[in-house]
Amino acid sequence: MKSNLSRALFSLLAFMLMFAAFNFNAQANESRTQLTELDTAEIFGDLELGSERPTSVIVELEAESIVEAKHKGKKQTKANLKAERGKVINELKKAVKDADVNREYDYVFSGFSVKLPANEIMKLASVDGVKAIYPNVHYTAEVISKEEISSEEFSPEMAASAPFIGANDAWKAGFTGEGVTVAVIDTGVDYTHPDLAHAFGDYKGYDFVDDDNDPQEGSGQYHGTHVSGTVAANGAIKGVAPGAELLGYRVLGPNGGTTEDVVAGVELAVQDGADVMNLSLGNSLNNPDWATSIALDWAMAEGVVAVTSNGNAGPNNWTVGSPGTSRDAISVGATRLPYNAYTAEITTSEGVEYPSAKVMGFPSDDNLLALNEGEYEFAYAGLGYPEDFEGKDFEGKIALISRGEFAFVDKAENAKNAGAVGAIIFNNVEGEHADVPGMAVPTIKTTLADGQKLLAEMKAGNNKVSFNIEFDQAVKETMADFSSRGPVTLSWMIKPDVSAPGVNIVSTFPDEGYAALQGTSMSSPHVAGAAALLLEKNPGWGTNDVKAALMNTAKDVVDPGTGEAYAHNTQGAGSIRVVEALNTNTLVGTGSHSFGKFIKDSGKQVEKQGFEIKNLSGEVKKYTFEVEFAGNPKGIKVTTSNNLEVEPGTTQNVNLNVQVDASKLKPDYYEGIVLVNDGTQTIKVPTILFVGEPDYPRVTGAFMDNAGEGSYYVGAYLPGGAEILAYDLYHYDNGYVGDFVKTLGVFENTPAPYHEFEWDGTVQNGIEIPNGDWVMAVYVEKAGVMEYKAYLVTKE
Numbered sequence: 001m002k003s004n005l006s007r008a009l010f011s012l013l014a015f016m017l018m019f020a021a022f023n024f025n026a027q028a029n030e031s032r033t034q035l036t037e038l039d040t041a042e043i044f045g046d047l048e049l050g051s052e053r054p055t056s057v058i059v060e061l062e063a064e065s066i067v068e069a070k071h072k073g074k075k076q077t078k079a080n081l082k083a084e085r086g087k088v089i090n091e092l093k094k095a096v097k098d099a100d101v102n103r104e105y106d107y108v109f110s111g112f113s114v115k116l117p118a119n120e121i122m123k124l125a126s127v128d129g130v131k132a133i134y135p136n137v138h139y140t141a142e143v144i145s146k147e148e149i150s151s152e153e154f155s156p157e158m159a160a161s162a163p164f165i166g167a168n169d170a171w172k173a174g175f176t177g178e179g180v181t182v183a184v185i186d187t188g189v190d191y192t193h194p195d196l197a198h199a200f201g202d203y204k205g206y207d208f209v210d211d212d213n214d215p216q217e218g219s220g221q222y223h224g225t226h227v228s229g230t231v232a233a234n235g236a237i238k239g240v241a242p243g244a245e246l247l248g249y250r251v252l253g254p255n256g257g258t259t260e261d262v263v264a265g266v267e268l269a270v271q272d273g274a275d276v277m278n279l280s281l282g283n284s285l286n287n288p289d290w291a292t293s294i295a296l297d298w299a300m301a302e303g304v305v306a307v308t309s310n311g312n313a314g315p316n317n318w319t320v321g322s323p324g325t326s327r328d329a330i331s332v333g334a335t336r337l338p339y340n341a342y343t344a345e346i347t348t349s350e351g352v353e354y355p356s357a358k359v360m361g362f363p364s365d366d367n368l369l370a371l372n373e374g375e376y377e378f379a380y381a382g383l384g385y386p387e388d389f390e391g392k393d394f395e396g397k398i399a400l401i402s403r404g405e406f407a408f409v410d411k412a413e414n415a416k417n418a419g420a421v422g423a424i425i426f427n428n429v430e431g432e433h434a435d436v437p438g439m440a441v442p443t444i445k446t447t448l449a450d451g452q453k454l455l456a457e458m459k460a461g462n463n464k465v466s467f468n469i470e471f472d473q474a475v476k477e478t479m480a481d482f483s484s485r486g487p488v489t490l491s492w493m494i495k496p497d498v499s500a501p502g503v504n505i506v507s508t509f510p511d512e513g514y515a516a517l518q519g520t521s522m523s524s525p526h527v528a529g530a531a532a533l534l535l536e537k538n539p540g541w542g543t544n545d546v547k548a549a550l551m552n553t554a555k556d557v558v559d560p561g562t563g564e565a566y567a568h569n570t571q572g573a574g575s576i577r578v579v580e581a582l583n584t585n586t587l588v589g590t591g592s593h594s595f596g597k598f599i600k601d602s603g604k605q606v607e608k609q610g611f612e613i614k615n616l617s618g619e620v621k622k623y624t625f626e627v628e629f630a631g632n633p634k635g636i637k638v639t640t641s642n643n644l645e646v647e648p649g650t651t652q653n654v655n656l657n658v659q660v661d662a663s664k665l666k667p668d669y670y671e672g673i674v675l676v677n678d679g680t681q682t683i684k685v686p687t688i689l690f691v692g693e694p695d696y697p698r699v700t701g702a703f704m705d706n707a708g709e710g711s712y713y714v715g716a717y718l719p720g721g722a723e724i725l726a727y728d729l730y731h732y733d734n735g736y737v738g739d740f741v742k743t744l745g746v747f748e749n750t751p752a753p754y755h756e757f758e759w760d761g762t763v764q765n766g767i768e769i770p771n772g773d774w775v776m777a778v779y780v781e782k783a784g785v786m787e788y789k790a791y792l793v794t795k796e
Helices: 002-028 066-071 078-095 118-125 167-172 223-232 259-271 291-301 365-373 408-417 448-459 520-537 543-552 578-583
Strands: 054-061 100-105 111-117 130-135 145-149 181-186 205-207 245-250 276-279 305-309 330-336 339-347 358-361 375-380 398-402 422-426 443-446 464-475 498-501 505-509 513-518 586-589 593-598 604-615 621-629 636-640 643-646 651-661 668-677 682-691 701-708 711-717 722-733 736-750 754-759 772-782 785-795
Touching (some): 054 078, 054 118, 078 100, 078 111, 100 259, 118 130, 145 408, 145 505, 167 520, 167 578, 181 223, 223 245, 259 291, 276 520, 291 543, 305 543, 339 358, 339 443, 365 464, 398 408, 498 520, 513 520, 543 578, 586 668, 586 682, 643 651, 701 754, 711 722
Parallel strands (some): 181 245, 276 305, 375 398, 398 422
Antiparallel strands (some): 145 513, 339 464, 375 464, 621 643, 621 668, 722 772, 772 785
């Protein structure tokens, strides 16, 4: 595999050098004609502008939305915006006959969505009044695993996450979210569920998938109902804010949804009077400047607390996706509630040892310990696909499964569906794979070597296994591995802002049911519910007050492996604590701080910034400030006000001056804490800065989609764009990269955050490659950093 990659990369670089030399010579011979640059709208993303295929985009107008104009001290009306939008649409339809306008926006976003041939987008960009054009990207409501709970198995004690963050103590203090309206922008909601019916009035919201006034969740969908229960259930279980009112907005169908409906849902929720909105949805685009993020930022400005999940693509940095990348909305990471850790030993026959055996995940302590009760037959299920279990008897047995190709939780779910009582998953490469809490059956993990031993034992007829599982230790709240991490490209902000429980969260399920789900989708509604409690107590608070209260009072989550708090871009300000947020006497906004990047090669670079501090108490408070960067690196110096007296009920600005001497620092990401102390309470404000060009991944994914008539849309996700970009196709050989086939395309200076082009599906001499699995390797070069990553794609 390495030789193939090296050969392809060498050929690619040689081609690049030749291409660059050719361009230089050609330019040297050109006459110096003065060209006039045309004034066109900015096009975000790298759309295939030469293709005739119908493409849906979101158009932002130069005319400001009603909310944006209001907050800039200007006057704007629906009538005026309708007229301005009409002018642009009329000009567009004159230029592009096939333009089909769908949704129109004016409240928190000014513009419309339109479908038109991709090669007509430049005509759209040249129409007067158009400010920017955004791709209409795909959004999904993802969970890491799902386990329905029968009414026979269900008990209210399963819903432990709301009490853990202190919601039940808030109820005792008289705060349940009464009088606060929370909009759930999701897959719809089963508003007939007995635990949710109380929260809905005659007007229940809107369905943007079917375009009607009934946001009832679609057949086979459940996500929005589960999210709604975590916010405001009040029956067999209680959500965080059981007294809150709910509105449902269905923007995601069975196959997800797109920007145009998400933005429409945000707009209508604001106009319908929501106080809080929850968006447990997302995509993989790490970029803050998209239509959805713009809509959320202005929703926050208008007084609606916008809460969104951070994504399930962790544990690496830079994995946060839109709309979790929004500058102002509250992005939420996922934690796992305290749990018991266990050791595990497995035995097959005498003299055969499996030293790598460890507990990987389990649905409950009792399920796990039940494996100690006897000897079990085990059978091989390959990769654990449903078809790997077909025609085989796994009832009451242990499924032996190889890692690879799809999620661990789905492998365990398939084993459970086949009747297995447990699973052993062995690695397909050297080393240990991750723990995954909340597996559908008790699951043990081993290395590849120990997995091969188990296969050999089975082949030899020794297909019985016994377990010795013992309690090891009680583990406190931890971050979930799947929880996406920041920072955000371009804005360089810390994300998530806060964290909340997101593993094995029991909540409402359609048709009067309950289910345990996990994902940051489950974390976000905890924070939305907490925001409702805060607004009930403090109806005059602004959105940044709510955000600051939750962030300022969050509790550090500690990594049990290191004994140190998780990094800011893993946990944000920490795990929320409702009672502490309700009782805080100081608000430090906006809860975290990024100094951005410092790219001066030599000498000192100084930046002046600051934040607000609000004294909520009834007495004068004197604040002191201290800034600490991890490891106390030489070359970073931050100065602040020494002492600051703030009158009761007033707000003052605190100045921060940061001086960075790049000559004393290696290019890296540095995190620190601003400590704000009033003599009785210390608030920690997370902060970060970057020296040199940040180390964001140059490529985060690739795709190949059927375009019809034998052609394909090929593309990659590029958080920071690319100076040089190339796509190489390889054979896929049973889990490995096979022989090199062809370089499909080479491109220069492609903008963030994604690129696509149309490929005719052929290789040499017009020969079309057959359908099936292939490997596409993407080469990216940006700011002196080169990456070459391989992705499994399917040609259909």
